[in-house]
Amino acid sequence: MNLQQLRYIHEVARQKLNISEAANALFTSQPGVSKQIRQLEEELGVEIFVRHGKRLTGITPPGRAVLEIAARALVQIDNLRKVGAEYSRSDEGRLSIAATHTQARHALPPVIRGFLSRYPKVKLELHQGNPRQVAEMLLNADADLALVSDPLDEYDALVSLPCYQWNRCIVTPPDHPLLREESLTLEAIARYPLITYDEAFSGRSAVDRAFLGRGLKPNIILTALDSDVIKTYVSMGLGVGLLARMAYDPVADRRLGMRDAAHLFETSTTRLGLRRHAWLRGYEYDFIQALSPHLSRKVIERALFSPAEDGEHYSV
Secondary structure, X not given: OOHHHHHHHHHHHHOOOOHHHHHHHOOOOHHHHHHHHHHHHHHHOOOOEXXXXXXXXXXXXXXXXXXXXXXXXXXXXXHHHHHHHHHHOXXXXXXXXXXXXXXXXXXXXXXXXXXXXXXXXXXXXXXXXXXXXXXXXXXXXOOOEEXXXXXXXXXXXXXXXXXXXXXXXXXXXXXXXXXXXXXXXXHHXXXXXXXXXXXOOHHHHHHHHHHXXXXXOOOEXXXXXXXXXXXXXXXXXXXXXXXXXXXXXXXXXXXXXXEEOHHHOOOEEEEEEEEOOOOOOHHHHHHHHHHOOOOOXXXXXXXXXXXXXXXXXXXX
C-alpha cells in the first residue's frame, strides 16, 4: 500500500468513477490508475469498486469505508506539509478561497486588500460558483476555505461557522413608483416583474417563504447567479431587482434607486466552510479573523477537531 494508490482511488471517486478523467487530473495514464487500484484491492483483500466489464459502476460497502479512511489520510498528509511550511516559511504559501459572486464581489475585497498588504508572498486564489459548487470545491481540496449561505450539513467531511448576517434590498430604475411608497410591502413588490437570485442560492428560499407566507406569488421573470447581472437588467427597465443589501453601492449604482427590504425577509447568515481535521496555516487564521473577528483560533479549532455529531451546529 502506498500514498499514490490512496490518491488514485480518491480521485476516481471524485471523478464519479471515470478512470480516464481521474488519470487526466493526476497527469498519469488510465492503465496505470487501473493497475494501482487492482494492486491495492488485492493487498486489502476486498474490491473497492463495482465493475461491469472494464467500467466502474459503483462503490462496494467495504470500498466506502476504504475511501473514507483514504480521504482522512490524505487530509493528514496535507496537514504535515502545512506544518513544515508554517515553520520554515511562515509568510509564504497559497490560500485558495471559494465563494459565491456576492461574497467575492462585495464582502471580500477589503479583507483581501488588507491580507495581501500583510502577506505579499502568499498567492491568493479566488474561485466563484453557486453554493453547491463552492462546497464541492472545498470538499475536493480545490479551495482551503469557503464562504456560503448554507450550513453544509449534508457534507460530513466539512464544518461551517457563522461569519456575518445580511439581508436584502430592492433596486429599481430611478423614477420607479416603489421608491415613492410610504411603506415598502411585499404586496407592493409583487405588483412588478421581479429579477432575483437563482434557486441554487439558499437565500432565495427565504424570499420564496416570505411571499408564500403572505399568500403572494411574485412574477419572477429572470434569475441570475450574479448581483451585477441582476442590476444590469434592472437598469434596462425589465423589472425590480431583489438582492443582497451589500451588493448595492450608492456610488457605483447611482443610476439605480434602492429601498431597504430587511423588514420583509428573514436574515441570512454567511458561513465559513472548512474541511474537518484540516490544519490551518497562521495566515489562514489571520484571514478568517479579518473577515469575521469573533471567529478566534480557539473557536475554529474546536469546530475542526471535535467529533462530528448528527445535526451538530457550531455557534459563537
